[in-house]
Amino acid sequence: MASSFETADRCSWYFGALTRQEATDILQAERESGVFLIRDSATCIGDYVLCVKEDNKVSHYIINRTQQNEEVKYRIGDQLFIDLPSLLAFYKLHYLDTAPLIRPATKKLDKVIAKFDFDGKDNDDLPFRKGDILTILTKDEEQWWTAMNSVGVSGSIPVPYVQKIDDGQQLMDLGSTSFASAFSNDISLKKYQTQQRKLPARARVKQMRVPNAYDQTALKLEIGDIIVVTKTNINGQWEGELNGKTGHFPFTHVEFLEEEG
Incomplete structure (x- = not known):
């Protein structure tokens, strides 16, 4: 052939x-x-x-x-x-x-639904709005994928901003409050809004993470560790201090402690 x-x-x-x-x-x-x-x-x-x-x-x-x-x-x-x-x-x-x-080979393309608005910062980014349906073209990095929107425009999207649509899944009414609650087991809107918290702020590690040996800037996380969050980034990789070391980590692995006073 x-x-x-x-x-x-x-x-x-x-x-x-x-x-x-x-x-x-x-x-x-x-x-x-x-x-x-x-x-x-x-x-x-x-x-x-x-x-x-x-x-x-x-x-x-x-x-x-x-x-x-x-x-x-x-x-x-x-x-x-x-x-x-x-x-x-x-x-x-x-x-x-x-x-x-x-x-x-025939590629099965995943579809995702946007959970939050994303305006994009770089020319390579693909802006979208909450509720948009996107087709994933390549999963280039842990936190950034290449996707295409409904009019055929493609670009990079932050993975924490979207949710995979399973085969046969019925899309809910995006204008209802059930949209937010549907993702409560993943990343809730309330937790995501804590990015606006005044920094630095303390957070507790809820998921263990052993970073890639080649990544010297990633923090090793143990459940129960208290990390001082110093910066939140749109790509989901936050920065902080733990055990005398400064580095980055996925925001999905921690939860902020209640503010005192």
Whole structure:
């Protein structure tokens, strides 16, 4: 089968932080050899993995992100490319093992509903209003995803501002008070409004967190720890002081202590 996919269409072939098993399951459901996807490497931060269905197996090829003379390049095997689209263009014409790349795997796109207004700060941001339905294109980071709105405009959105819509879920009346209560088990409006609290303020850790070893600015959290919140950010990563260390942490892991007096 002749390949016809656009190598520059990153949203079609980049699947973000999938596990090896998740990628395998997606590709095993495809019929043709040469169907592929690219995911983040779970073992080497910054690297990628090209996952391809080849006959009755799924192969996982590591793509090393290298820097040469201040230029970033991508290596797969003994081949070196200036970017990922160039790598894919090469393997549209050349075999990896038993087949060239023919098309990206079918991507199931999640839909989310906005819980709060988001005006955006950067040109890459996608502004939205509470109640808007957005389609997730890629889950680029823990706190920031790329989404598309109903008129086809795409951009970055803060994950804490949206709620996933499950298959078959009925959308409620967004003008009713039940909208806010529906998310009480996640992030309630009342708790979110505590971002306006005068800082610094003390908060108790309610969820343990062991940060990535590569992130030297993230705080390690133990349930019951008291952290001094010094700054709240729109991306959900707050800043504070704990055990003599200053760093950042997800706001979903703490709750403010009642103000004294």
